Amino acid sequence: MKTPTTVIDAGHGGHDSGALGPGGSKEKDIALNVSKRVHAILIEAGVRSILTRDSDVFLGLTERAEIANRAVADLFVSIHCNAGGGTGFEVYTSRGETTSDRAATLVFEEFGSANPGSIRRVDLTDGDVDKEAGYAVLVRTSGPAILFELEFIDTDAGESLLNDAAFQERSATAIAAGVLRFLGVELPVSPLPVIPRRNDMLRWTPAEKAIHAALDAVEEVGADPLLTEAVTLLSNAQNKVADYVDADLLSQ
Numbered sequence: 001m002k003t004p005t006t007v008i009d010a011g012h013g014g015h016d017s018g019a020l021g022p023g024g025s026k027e028k029d030i031a032l033n034v035s036k037r038v039h040a041i042l043i044e045a046g047v048r049s050i051l052t053r054d055s056d057v058f059l060g061l062t063e064r065a066e067i068a069n070r071a072v073a074d075l076f077v078s079i080h081c082n083a084g085g086g087t088g089f090e091v092y093t094s095r096g097e098t099t100s101d102r103a104a105t106l107v108f109e110e111f112g113s114a115n116p117g118s119i120r121r122v123d124l125t126d127g128d129v130d131k132e133a134g135y136a137v138l139v140r141t142s143g144p145a146i147l148f149e150l151e152f153i154d155t156d157a158g159e160s161l162l163n164d165a166a167f168q169e170r171s172a173t174a175i176a177a178g179v180l181r182f183l184g185v186e187l188p189v190s191p192l193p194v195i196p197r198r199n200d201m202l203r204w205t206p207a208e209k210a211i212h213a214a215l216d217a218v219e220e221v222g223a224d225p226l227l228t229e230a231v232t233l234l235s236n237a238q239n240k241v242a243d244y245v246d247a248d249l250l251s252q
């Protein structure tokens, strides 16, 4: 059997920043972060994944589609941030019923489950959730292709969500999970993330001691998707506590 092949396309790049957030965030940077993570998860799962760009460079739309065509990609996924007033996520395919619609639905459902607080922007008129448009990267790719809009960057709330590392991570994981379901590939159990520990034990607050004890316990049990999530939450808590400790020391 041929190794399943994907092309992950981080929207915009180089002189083309894409949409901008009120705080100055650039669509091209967030799209690149999430795309690289999706790509890494797919590689880990044994997929032959290709990034159209892995740095801040400009690529034309035709060039992006041609990368997918040359690779005979089983799925092309373009990742973007939305703008123009609104909230929530949406997915696009080219017009008409194609296998892209199935890919779009699977990725959309995974993303929705991972981000239950986000608004699902759907077009149900043709019986599925994806919206349809004649975007160049969707029309010029010869295989299945979808374009995913993570969230609106041009609102304060959307911008801060898009910049949240935990949002980027769970979004990338969800998109990869949808892609793997489309390809019929099993999602591997993710390894536990490496959590930086604070070495200055003498300065630990009771809260921080508890968090470190919990991290130790989780690490002993081993890798599991739920535990990975727990470790991420604990790590965020640890960083918050560390910030408070530092602020407290500074004020003395």
Ligand SMILES: [Zn+2]
Binding pocket: 011, 012, 018, 019, 027, 080, 081
């Ligand atoms: Zn865009």
